Amino acid sequence: MAAILEMRGITKTFPGVRALSDVSFSVEAGEIHALVGENGAGKSTLMKVLSGVYPHGSYEGEIVFEGEERRFSGINDSEAVGIIIIHQELALVPLLSIAENVFLGNERARGGIIDWGATYAGTKALLETVGLSESPDTLVEDLGVGKQQLVEIAKALSKRVKLLILDEPTASLNERDSDALLELLLRFKAQGITSILISHKLNEIAKVADSITVLRDGTAVETLDCRGGPVSEDRIIKGMVGREMADRYPPRESRIGDLLLEVEGWSADHPLHTDRRVVKGITLNVRRGEIVGIAGLMGAGRTEFAMSLFGRSWGRNVTGKVRLAGREIDVSTVGRAVENGLAYVTEDRKTYGLVLERDIATNVTLAHLSGVAKGGIIDDMRELAVATDYRSRLRIRSAGVHQDTVTLSGGNQQKVVLAKWLFADPQVLILDEPTRGIDVGAKYEIYALMNRLAEEGRGLLVISSEMPELLGMCDRIYVMNEGSLVAEFPVAEASQEKIMNAIVRAGRR
Known part of the structure; x- marks a missing residue:
């Protein structure tokens, strides 16, 4: 099949850093082509060159799309020929409706006046295509992240997309929404739309990709053909990091000491709907040198618990006791929580962490x-x-x-x-989705850091939606469902099946 896109000899330099070095990259028409690599490998930079975010003249090399050399001076130029990029941070306006967002900058108008009939009819058709049943006049802020992602795709379709670029589209989605998005990509493929998928979730790539190009340190290492049979995750990882990673989790000899953190009867109500209790009487503990996990489905209340514990930064009517090394401590504000030895690494580093x-x-x-x-x-x-x-x-x-x-x-x-x-030298670190949106090489480094912190005698409380991560890193795992702890396992006795069974059984009560 003919190539719809060829990027030849792309080199992009920032002050003090060469982000891309002589990268050549080819995509066939109608395929789903995955682009993988460690953080900082140059994936997003390459796609920003392609989409005109970095205009012609700011890089070396050439772009050939549909057989013609293209010199995009901005994102409008690339969109005009059918190249649409959806960034990891969604570019939607929360207080505008779905219809207004879908056609923002691409308005349906007559004589300079917006044709609302055409706008709503066009939006309705596009929402049906992506599998959304919401009304076009629904505000975007009233949608979950998964549905917002689909609105972004509907917006791309409104621009007559030929090549759709998705940068970490499932990073913030739960498993069900992720599967729905991948199925949508396969439907687009059947309709002849070409896609480039950037993702750190190698299991998702294996489900849909026809080809995989691996970037490492700003260079294209190899392109793998998946149509002859599935490519193993270990094979992809070897290309990404330049070495075998037989063990995804660094070894650690646990040296668990005395009780460090004790939380007793911790409860919190929703900050706006105070008649709704979200965190319900949580009692748990973490010992010195111990890594303790909290497993649960999206919406189980894990983040709400962590934030309410860390200086009551979430929730109303927060009650319960916290002891550190046997002494009751004041965590009523973030400052007091920090002073008393707690730290919270948020799941949303861009909004709350930095x-x-x-x-x-x-x-x-x-x-x-x-x-x-x-x-x-x-x-x-x-x-x-x-x-x-x-x-x-x-x-x-x-x-x-x-x-x-x-x-x-x-x-x-x-x-x-x-x-x-x-x-800040904390005694207890609460890590909320510490490796979300991070490649396997960087994950390994963070896991090694977690092990070092435990070896220093600190306690770690880890919230993760990736059960293999909890099973690979933790000494003990609590299971949370609908605001309550419903099970506890030493890691030697835990498994994905046992954790899911605990959640399902709790949901039936």
Whole structure:
């Protein structure tokens, strides 16, 4: 089959960093082509070159689409020929309706006046195509993340898409929504639409990809053909990281000590609907040197529990007791929680974990400013030294500590969040989806860091939607359903089946 896209000799350089080096990349018409690699490998940068986010002249090399060389000066140019990119951060306006979002910048108008009849009719047809039953006048803010992703795809279809680029489309979706999205891509393929899929979820790629191109350190390492039979995850990982990863989880010899964190009878109501109890009498504990997991389905209340525990940063009418090393502590505000030895690594690093427009140094020291201040004034040299030390220790890939955090890959941003809390020297770290949207190489580094923290005698409470991660990293696992803990397993006795059975049984009560 003929290639619809060829990118030849693409090189892209930022100050101090070569993001892409002589990358050549070809996509056949009508296929689903996966693009994989570690964080910082250059996947998103390559797609931004293709879509005109980085315009012609800002990179070396050439783009050939449908047999013609293209020189896009902006994203409107690429969209005009049918190349549509959906970024990991959705570009929807929450307070506008679905219809207004679908045709935003591409309005159905007559004589400069919006034709609302055509807009709503066109939106309804597009929503049916992507499998959404919502009314076109529904506000986007009233939709879940999975449905918002489908609105983005409907928006792409409204622009007569020929090549659809999806950057980590399932990173924030639950398993059901992810499966629905992958089925939609297969339907588009049957209709002749070509797709490029960037994802760290190798099991999803195996379900739908016809070809897989692996990037490593800004270069194209290889392209694997999946049509002759499935390509193993281990084979893909070897290309991504340049080595075999027989064991996804670093070994650790558990040295579990005395009780460290005790939570007793912890409850919290919804912040807006105070008649709705979301966290229901949670009692748990974490010992020194122990990694404890919390498993559960989306909506089980795990994040709400963690945020309410960390300075009551979520919820109303929060009640319960917290003890650290046998002493009851005050966690009624974030500041008091931090002072008393707690840290919370949020699942949403971009919104709550980082100040994206500030540099690495500012973010690393943000949770413990007194550690870099004299007389209430920040000591710039001390801040520089601390940030440089953590950049080295956590292997944060950047041009330096004064690089803006927004320009880092997802894995390196997550390392900055971890560095911020490590500098605060907590006794207990609550890690909420610590490896979401991160490649296998960066995951391994974060797992190794978690092991080191446990070896230092700290306690870790880990929330993860990836059961293999909990089974591979934890000493003990609690199971949460509908705001309550419904089971507890030592990891030696736990399995995915037992965890799911506990959830299902609890749902029947």
